[in-house]
Amino acid sequence: MNFDYDLFVIGGGSGGVRAARIAAGEHGARVGLAEESRMGGTCVIRGCVPKKLMIFASNAPMMADEMRGYGWGDANAHQFDWAAFRNKLDTELNRLEAAYTTNAERAGVEIHRQRAKLVDHHTVSLADGTRFTAKHILIAVGGRPAKIGIPGEELGLISDDLFLLDELPRRALLIGGGFIACEFATILNGLGVQTVQAYRGDAVLRGFDTEAREMATQQLSDIGVDLRLGLAPTRMDKSEGGVTVSFDDGSSEEFDAVFFATGRDPYSWDLGLENTEVRRRKNGAIEVDQWSQTSVPSIFAVGDVTDRVNLTPVAIREGHAFADTIFGGHARKVNHDVVASAVYLRPAELGTIGLTEEQARERGAVDVYSAVFRPMRSMFAGSNSRTMMKLLVDPDTDKVLGCHIFGPEAGEMIQLAAIPITMGATKADFDATMAVHPTAAEELVTMRQPSRRHRPGEA
Ligand code: NDP
Numbered sequence: 001m002n003f004d005y006d007l008f009v010i011g012g013g014s015g016g017v018r019a020a021r022i023a024a025g026e027h028g029a030r031v032g033l034a035e036e037s038r039m040g041g042t043c044v045i046r047g048c049v050p051k052k053l054m055i056f057a058s059n060a061p062m063m064a065d066e067m068r069g070y071g072w073g074d075a076n077a078h079q080f081d082w083a084a085f086r087n088k089l090d091t092e093l094n095r096l097e098a099a100y101t102t103n104a105e106r107a108g109v110e111i112h113r114q115r116a117k118l119v120d121h122h123t124v125s126l127a128d129g130t131r132f133t134a135k136h137i138l139i140a141v142g143g144r145p146a147k148i149g150i151p152g153e154e155l156g157l158i159s160d161d162l163f164l165l166d167e168l169p170r171r172a173l174l175i176g177g178g179f180i181a182c183e184f185a186t187i188l189n190g191l192g193v194q195t196v197q198a199y200r201g202d203a204v205l206r207g208f209d210t211e212a213r214e215m216a217t218q219q220l221s222d223i224g225v226d227l228r229l230g231l232a233p234t235r236m237d238k239s240e241g242g243v244t245v246s247f248d249d250g251s252s253e254e255f256d257a258v259f260f261a262t263g264r265d266p267y268s269w270d271l272g273l274e275n276t277e278v279r280r281r282k283n284g285a286i287e288v289d290q291w292s293q294t295s296v297p298s299i300f301a302v303g304d305v306t307d308r309v310n311l312t313p314v315a316i317r318e319g320h321a322f323a324d325t326i327f328g329g330h331a332r333k334v335n336h337d338v339v340a341s342a343v344y345l346r347p348a349e350l351g352t353i354g355l356t357e358e359q360a361r362e363r364g365a366v367d368v369y370s371a372v373f374r375p376m377r378s379m380f381a382g383s384n385s386r387t388m389m390k391l392l393v394d395p396d397t398d399k400v401l402g403c404h405i406f407g408p409e410a411g412e413m414i415q416l417a418a419i420p421i422t423m424g425a426t427k428a429d430f431d432a433t434m435a436v437h438p439t440a441a442e443e444l445v446t447m448r449q450p451s452r453r454h455r456p457g458e459a
Pocket residue numbers: 148175176177178179180181183199200201205206232261262263264309310311341342343344
């Protein structure tokens with residue numbers, strides 16, 4: 001059968017664009033791609049990139065504080081100019097969107113700026129009614145912010161909205177205790193917004209190493225976020241000054257803006273999947289095997305819509321491996337077991353890879369090398385901020401099972417620590433590495449004795 005394309009990609013985000021570019025540019029496939037919104041997807045347009053720029057912007061008051069501790073008595077972060085920042089941000093996102101578009105087009109990808117749906121196992125239809133056939137179809141449509149099903153929740157904003165505000169709210173509520181809630185609380189607080197964060201649990205960032213979670217929870221309060229633990233909203237009502245939120249402890253309060261950061265759902269609805277035999281999990285995620293192949297041989301899926309490890313670099317790797325496997329004659333799988341990530345808080349970030357201390361204990365014996373200290377830079381300035389470095393080591397094999405860093409630039413540090421850990425480094429390899437002095441990261445190679453040893457069966 002003759003197809004219009006060798007590959008049709010639905011979704012112009014990180015995973016879809018990488019797959020399309022590699023299939024067309026490196027392997028000579030005829031590729032079409034449909035995107036209903038802006039090229040670049042969540043990470044570039046309404047996620048990682050604008051978020052990180054806002055984290056930088058929100059740093060100023062803390063930097064001024066620190067510099068006063070170094071003798072710059074008049075260092076001050078005066079009024080933040082949101083309009084000026086937003087203009088620059090819009091320009092930067094336009095630049096990135098154009099780069100994504102041109103790079104894909106240069107590789108030979110035909111971009112259709114419309115929504116696409118599946119008609120059958122080899123056909124897609126676009127919003128204007130055009131149909132294309134393709135030998136392979138790749139679904140890379142990502143995820144969408146999820147709300148929680150309380151009355152009046154349509155009055156609440158989602159993470160996408162932060163980057164589009166005409167003006168910053170005076171007083172904001174963030175609901176949730178995950179990646180987005182904690183990063184957004186840090187940003188808003190740093191930009192001078194009175195920030196309340198309501199989280200139903202007892203420490204933010206569930207799933208991360210407990211010691212690191214406790215430090216992150218403490219830090220949010222220390223920097224001035226009004227963090228309320230064990231609290232969840234039950235309803236929202238429009239009020240004169242904004243939105244009045246009622247909570248499960250019987251209290252209610254008014255805010256100018258309320259943001260839901262309560263997880264993301266795979267964006268698999270209204271995609272024509274009912275016309276195919278593609279199987280989905282209960283939460284809507286598209287089921288795939290280790291080759292990113294769905295239950296239909298001609299249809300593949302990568303990125304957040306598959307809900308494996310929901311991070312941009314993982315989607316990119318999945319898209320690239322798919323293109324190499326199907327069009328490059330080079331079968332490649334993605335290892336989802338060891339993936340480093342970072343949560344961009346301030347002043348300390350949280351960088352993590354591998355098992356948490358709790359997971360390592362469940363697995364068996366583990367030696368914990370952990371150092372908690374006041375880093376030179378902020379201590380001199382008079383701050384009590386603490387940094388933590390932790391290595392989890394299997395006492396039988398000496399292999400490093402996990403690493404957790406809570407401190408300034410932990411994202412950068414964990415990226416470098418991720419190389420030896422992915423390679424299977426032992427504690428002896430870390431010990432054999434000469435320290436770089438004076439740095440905070442040198443603790444990773446100078447921790448001689450375990451702080452504690454856990455053995456199976458102990459209380
Ligand atoms: P998360 O899954 O990380 O967090 C969701 C939060 O919402 C949790 O604290 C959860 O509480 C809470 N929650 C869920 N349902 C309810 C409810 N019904 N009532 C009250 N609270 C609720 O999702 P995010 O939205 O923060 O982020 C989505 C994804 O985006 C992440 O999984 C991550 O992969 C990605 N991301 C990555 C970043 C990075 O790498 N730096 C940055 C931002 C996002 P509980 O813990 O109790 O379940």
